[in-house]
Amino acid sequence: MTKRASAVSASPPRRRSKYTLAPLVLIAANVVLFSLFFVWPAVIGLVYSFTNYTGVGAFQFVGLDNYSNLFGDSTFYDALSRTLLYTVLVVPLNFVLSLLIANLVVSKQAKGSSVARVVFFVPWLISPIVVGVLWRWLFGENFGLINYVIEKLGGDAIAWQSNADLSLGVVVMAGAWWGTAFSMLLFIAAIKNVPTSYYEAASLDGAGPWRQFISITLPSIAPTSFIVILLNTINAMKEYPLFVSLNNGGPGTSNNLLVQYIYQTGFNRGQIGYASAASFVLMLILMAVAVIQLIVNRRVENR
Numbered sequence: 001m002t003k004r005a006s007a008v009s010a011s012p013p014r015r016r017s018k019y020t021l022a023p024l025v026l027i028a029a030n031v032v033l034f035s036l037f038f039v040w041p042a043v044i045g046l047v048y049s050f051t052n053y054t055g056v057g058a059f060q061f062v063g064l065d066n067y068s069n070l071f072g073d074s075t076f077y078d079a080l081s082r083t084l085l086y087t088v089l090v091v092p093l094n095f096v097l098s099l100l101i102a103n104l105v106v107s108k109q110a111k112g113s114s115v116a117r118v119v120f121f122v123p124w125l126i127s128p129i130v131v132g133v134l135w136r137w138l139f140g141e142n143f144g145l146i147n148y149v150i151e152k153l154g155g156d157a158i159a160w161q162s163n164a165d166l167s168l169g170v171v172v173m174a175g176a177w178w179g180t181a182f183s184m185l186l187f188i189a190a191i192k193n194v195p196t197s198y199y200e201a202a203s204l205d206g207a208g209p210w211r212q213f214i215s216i217t218l219p220s221i222a223p224t225s226f227i228v229i230l231l232n233t234i235n236a237m238k239e240y241p242l243f244v245s246l247n248n249g250g251p252g253t254s255n256n257l258l259v260q261y262i263y264q265t266g267f268n269r270g271q272i273g274y275a276s277a278a279s280f281v282l283m284l285i286l287m288a289v290a291v292i293q294l295i296v297n298r299r300v301e302n303r
Contacts, residue, residue, distance in 0.1 A: 042283075049276035055266075059273065066277035075253075079261035086172065086257060088238040093176040094232050095225070098183030105184070105215070106191050117188070120190060124181035131243025135174040164254040167247050171255070175242055179235065183228045190224035191217060226297040233293070234286055258282055 049066055053059035070076055101300070103122055105113045123131065138145050139160040147157040155219050160166050198216045207215065219223075242258040249256035255263070266275030 004050045008216045023253055027169050045279055048273050049280050051273045053273040053276075054270040055272045056270075061151055062273070067281075068276065070277050070281065076258075076261065079256050079258045082168070082236055082255055083239075083258040086168065086175075086239065087175055087233055088174045089168075089172045090179070090236050091229060093172065094179045094183055095228060097226075098180045098228065098294045100188035101180065102184045102191055103217070117184075120184055121181045126178070127180060128241040129245040131174055131178045132242045135170060135177075139170045161247055162251050164251055167251060168255050171243055171246055174246060175236065175239065178242070179232060183232065186224050186228055187221065189298050190221040194220040222300060223297070225301075226293065230290060230293050237282070237286060237289070286292045 001269065029030060029266060048059070049063055050063060051059040051066075052062050089214065101116075104110055105116050105120075107113075110116070126134075137143070139147075141147060141161050142158055144242055147160070151157055158166065194217060198220070199212055202212045237258060238259055240263065243257055243260060247255065249260050259280070259282070262275045262278045265278065266270050
């Protein structure tokens with residue numbers, strides 16, 4: 001009896017050591033990678049933002065001069081406003097397209113849904129740079145497929161690249177097309193987790209497909225919708241390769257986004273300190289967006 005009791009009392013420590021070591025190792029690996037590739041560059045960037053560092057040689061601390069100059073820079077505000085405009089346009093378009101496609105794919109009446117998922121997911125497998133090149137071939141003014149078709153039909157070529165509004169519109173469509181695939185997968189998983197009994201009960205009450213979508217599907221997938229909006233907002237505000245490969249923020253600098261402004265300031269003009277200050281302003285904006293969306297999502301869930 002004494003031996004059995006001692007064996008029982010001795011087993012828990014071995015289990016704890018076995019199941020706590022693996023999580024610690026996995027967490028430690030992530031902590032090291034996070035510190036190496038995020039914390040350390042962020043600390044260096046924060047230090048540079050208070051200096052006149054040009055990328056070469058020594059630097060001097062200039063206090064808050066970079067930030068004060070940044071908030072008086074009209075080019076910075078232009079880039080920030082275009083970034084916000086691009087985000088406001090592409091995020092809702094991406095949300096609607098991905099949700100629509102996800103509903104169609106999971107529908108019981110849909111034929112070939114497996115093939116459709118692969119087809120719609122292909123854009124996500126393509127690099128944003130390649131996506132930009134593809135869409136430039138489509139909407140190039142002198143060589144694009146769209147203008148070729150328009151002219152063959154008797155119309156006039158459209159200034160997709162030299163008109164600033166049309167140029168931004170092309171990038172918005174390309175960005176929504178590219179980002180729809182990932183959002184679609186999230187929505188498919190969320191919609192499949194909605195209990196079918198809800199829809200069966202709604203059908204017995206006479207609710208049609210639209211009413212079921214509004215009253216059952218949308219509330220049930222609200223957490224996923226929040227994640228989709230948050231991720232797309234952050235990605236849109238950090239967009240860079242798609243713009244560069246499609247129209248390079250053109251015509252001219254009319255569609256330069258904030259990340260493009262940071263790159264040009266830091267690497268083309270050699271103002272690393274000034275660009276670091278702009279980078280931290282962008283990071284603060286993204287953190288504010290994330291916090292606001294978290295608060296809104298928490299209030300919606302607590303209703």
